Amino acid sequence: MNSDQLSFPVLFQIGPLQVTTTVVTTWVIMALLALVAWLVTRRLQLRPGRAQTVAEGIVTTIEEAIRAVAPNHVSQLLPYIATLWIFLVVANLCGLIPGVHSPTRDLSATAALAILVFLSVHWFGIRDQGLKAYLRHYLVPTPVLLPFHILSEITRTLALAVRLFGNIMSLEMAALLILLVAGFLAPVPILMLHVIEALVQAYIFGMLALIYIASGLQSQQIRQEARNE
Secondary structure, eight states, X not given: OOXXXXXXXXXXXXXXXXXXXXXXXXXXXXXXXXHHHHHHHTTOOSSOOHHHHHHHHHHHHHHHHHHHHOTTOHHHHHHHHHHHHHHHHHHHHGGGSTTOOOGGGSHHHHHHHHHHHHHHHHHHHHHHHOHHHHHHGGGSSOGGGHHHHHHHHHHHHHHXXXXXXXXXXHHHHHHXXXXXXXXXSSHHHHHHHHHHHHHHHHHHHHHHHHHHHHHHHTHHHHHHHHHHO
């Protein structure tokens, strides 16, 4: 793997800010998702059509996944987790389009997503418990563990970014190598592998984000249960 395979063309530059193909692809995905969401929800009906039925099925599935992890915070987490999951699925799968690379094969994109998850953990925790009560959980069961709590926050954020980047990058590289060796003799298995792996990686990233946020939201409940015991 050479540096060209890890770098992405700079389309234009705004001052010191370089706009690469990853940025453009990401914004196109977000615009398309916003457009689809608007088209599906602008005329909701009691007897849903095909598009509304699919949308309701997706939302219900994500809602049940959140309820299994954080049953008391479903309505609070649903917009964020659903948006993250849907974006990741589309971003991972767009690499199937000829000439388009998945934004998630760019470490800068996965790092940005991981940082967003890191910030959202603290945002939801502080919003739910208040700043003082939320920060107190870093001192439980003893202040001696504070450096380890901080180290855990940093390492899991790095792991989120590197795991998604590594898996999507290796998936696209493996598909490219197989096509170079076997030509187009086995396009369907490669396509199915890409689809399955893209969905699995989106699920893992979204589920880990959900677990991290839920752990922050439920830290106060855990402390109260510990006192009662």
